[in-house]
Amino acid sequence: MPMDNKINRICMVSTHGYFDPVPELGRTDTGGQVVFVLELGKAFTTHGIKVDIYTRWFDKTKKQIDPVSEYPDVRVIRIHSDEWKFIRKEDIYDVLPELEKNMISFIQENNLEYDIFHGHYVDGGIVAIDVARNFKKPSFFTAHSLGAWKKDRMGGNPVEMEKLYNFKHRIQEEIRVFKSVVAQTATTAIQKELFKKYYNFDKENIEVIPPGVNIHIYRPLDRDEKEIKLDTPEKYIFCLSRIDANKGHDYLLNAFDIVRKKIKDIHLIIGGGSPKPKQVELDVKAKMRDIIGEYGMEDKVHIIGYVPDELMAPYYRQAELFVLPSKFEPFGMTALEARACGTPVIASNLGGIKENFTSGKDGILVDPSNKEEMAEAMIKLLENTELADEIGKEGYKTVKEKFSWEAIARRTLEFYEKYL
Secondary structure (H helix, E strand, O other), rough: OOOOOOEEEEEEEOOOOOOOOOOOOOOOOOOOHHHHHHHHHHHHHHHHEEEEEEEEEEOOOOOOOEOOEEEEEEEEEEEEEEOOOOOOOOHHHHHHHHHHHHHHHHHOOOOOOOOOEEEEEHHHHHHHHHHHHHHOOOOOOOOOOOOHHHHHHHHHOHHHHHHHHHHHHHHHHHHHHHHOOOEEOOHHHHHHHHHHHHHOOOOOOOOOOOOOOOOOOOOOOOOOOOOOOOOOOOOOEEEEEEOOHHHHHHHHHHHHHHHHOOOOOOEEEEEEOOOOHHHHHHHHHHHHHHHHHHHHOOEEEEEEEEEHHHHHHHHHHHHHHHEEEEOOOOOOHHHHHHHHOOOOOOOOOOOHHHHHHHHOEEEEEEEOOOHHHHHHHHHHHHHHHHHHHHHHHHHHHHHHHHHHHHHHHHHHHHHHHHOO
């Protein structure tokens, strides 16, 4: 792609979570955003660009400079701040000034020159705008999710929710980032509308660029390819996400109780979560087990925890269908990955995920809080294999054409060029 302003090196900032070249997805604060940043960085290199991804360094056993395997032009660079311990994203704000100072020193000491700084999520945005300003370079931003929207959707006791999620400070900082960057991307058109609704922010420098999918990993098998054998029931519905209150596992379990009474040989596998779960995750799992026990579904529901990267595609492919029942979902990366594998998907109609579906054609959208509606959709696909196959094929086609990371990288570079 010809560019008037030649971009040679991009600095991406994603400070929270366990950010590694091969991330342990499902650990606290380590989910779709990490995949987004890594895959976009890798796809940028197909356009001849070098990418450094900066994150917080809190584990002494990790290298400071960590190249991404098979992509020598992408590096994860860790910058230390505060104590050598993990800090969840809601509490990270106090250590960001030191992180910025140390990051500036690192860049200067290593004679690095970046053409663009791109922050991800509010904490990454804070660091990106301040460090970019120091080097008199342009900064860009992708919110991934918005504090005011999450606050509204989560409900609950306001005092307790504020203590847990630090919404007030997050929202103040989001507004500062919005006003400071050259331009920003929203992952969905709905998210773009939320800037105006919740923040009264309605500038023309917000563009919709969705996440992508690695279609070289998440794909149907070739005819002569052998599948990895999994220790699973023969017929199962699959759900994979972080174990969090907003992911709607309770909704799914309520609906599955209806499904398993109609389809006797079907099982439900719920994957995701951290190898070392924090209390919030443990509480959600306890609630899930309470529901399973209440319905007497212990023999039909399998909570398998963290799923290694190399097993994710086989789990998607071997499932009868994939369900993402989120109470709110800015995008829904796992639903895209499942579709890329040719698996029929039922997904929540709450949030931006619905923009990427033509319901009834390449997936089915449901109100996850309506257990009868969700159960009916699952039963329909389990009983009508022709319809399930057709929806799976159309889902694969949609993802391949619109959501490969190579296509998303090209769109993002055009976005940079427009605003430089």
